Amino acid sequence: MSEKNAQSRALAVPSHRITRFGRLSGMTAGIAGNMALNGLAQVSQGRRPNMRDLLLTPRNISRVAEQLAQMRGAAMKIGQLMSMDSGDVLPPELAQIMARLRNDTHFMPPAQLKQVLNTQWPQDWLRAFKRFDVRPIAAASIGQVHRAQLKDGRDLAIKVQYPGVAKSIDSDVANVGALMRMSGLLPKGFDIAPYLEEARKQLHEETDYAREAQQLEAFSALISPISGFRCPAVYSDWSTPDILSMSFVEGTPIEDSQHLPQSQRDDIAARLIELTLDELFRFGLMQTDPNFANYLYDERSDDILLLDFGATRKIDPKVADQYRALMRAGCAGDHAAIVAASIEIGFFSADTQEHHATQIVNMIALVFQSLSHDTPFDFVHNTLSADMQNMGMALADSGFVPPPLPIDILLVQRKLGGVFLLAKRLGARLHIAPMLQRALDNDHDALPACKPASGR
DSSP: OOOOOTTOOBOOOOOSHHHHHHHHHHHHHHHHHHHHHHHHHHHHTTOOOOHHHHHSOHHHHHHHHHHHHHHOHHHHHHHHHTOSSHHHHSOHHHHHHHHHHHHOOOBOOHHHHHHHHHHHSOTTGGGGEEEEOSSOSEEOSSEEEEEEEETTSOEEEEEEEOTTTTTTHHHHHHHHHHHHHHHTOSOTTOOOHHHHHHHHHHHHHHTOHHHHHHHHHHHHHHHTTSTTEEOOOBOGGGOBTTEEEEEOOOOEEGGGGGGSOHHHHHHHHHHHHHHHHHIIIIISEEEOOOOGGGEEEETTTTEEEEOOOTTEEEOOHHHHHHHHHHHHHHHHTOHHHHHHHHHHHTSSOTTSOHHHHHHHHHHHHHHHHHHTBSSOEETTTOSHHHHHHHHHHHHHHTTOOOOOOOHHHHHHHHHHHHHHHHHHHHTOEEOHHHHHHHHHTTSSSOOOOOOOBOOO
8 A cells, every 4th residue: 555645634534414514614604705705806807607617716715625635534534526537527626626525535533533542442451552553544534544464463454444534424415515505516407416425325335434444354255266356355353343454555656556567557558448338248246436546556476456445336237238229229330229228327318408418319329430440549649538528528518418327327337437447557558359248248148249449
């Protein structure tokens, strides 16, 4: 596991719901005040204020990022869930917030850490340890990870949940939802409530470390026949619902593998893509958080180390079948089948205006066309990401309001997008069509091969 960002600092986590509500309310009130003042200034200059411009000032951005980083918990988690590589999909101002939330997470001071451990472990727990590093090796929205060594020789990575975050999930989600509605960044007519409710449910699952331990062990069993991957082992004798103790695994952040030869980077990216397809089509179990920090690379063994299984989720076989149908249609270049699969998944409905449906189908077709070239897909220099962003913005500008999607679909989309962005970070160049075909060949039906597109 990698060392923490040097800019992070020890800062107590506000653990009481009233305190957390006050922090968020104060942040929202402060932002509203800044917006009002800036709006009045623009009116006095004869300009019509724009809600987005008033919200996304450097001062407000700094306030949001710092307050969410201090609070951690659900408030920060929702901010992180908004994007994997926010520079590609969010306005530059929001990208600044996301970058700070990824890189500058604070951690509990030793006194607060000790209080948490004392409530979870036996009174004389420290006597069992040869070493316990109080400065964490990693910190995130829900907990932080410490390295320690037991006197019996076991080298541990101990994930400790921040106090109060589980109890504050409901109020945090409600308050962050209010802030997002106030922002003016949501499409007109877009109902965010179902997504906030699903986020709330998922966050309650992620704070149950006993559940995460079970998911980690289940995933470890699934990948055991596959070479090139490793997961930590769970040490149940030092685990509780709020503490997850695992074997320490050592590697470097996977995105730091850019110095490796092209062939090695291609291999790493290919393994991650094929693992994702296995999760969807073979395992029925997916680690749905493709945050780069959840992957390490051990250059000595050439193993990819998989971390953090709090967001692991069973995939409904119906969802897997829907994606099989979509990939079959895309590989075959079958326009009518793409339409049918898209409606089945829920990207749009039979009642969607025809020009909107056409735009969405064109976006999907573009993805498969780009991935099916007979030359390797260049994740860095290919324009697919920018083209999709431009087409998506045009779709939104034309008045399309996305229908509420099932959470499984949202999470699969997030995982696919996150792995794509990680391959881009690695600078990979891969033949994608054969990977899709191998995944589809797990079915017994006769499947159309992905048709290589002519070179550009």
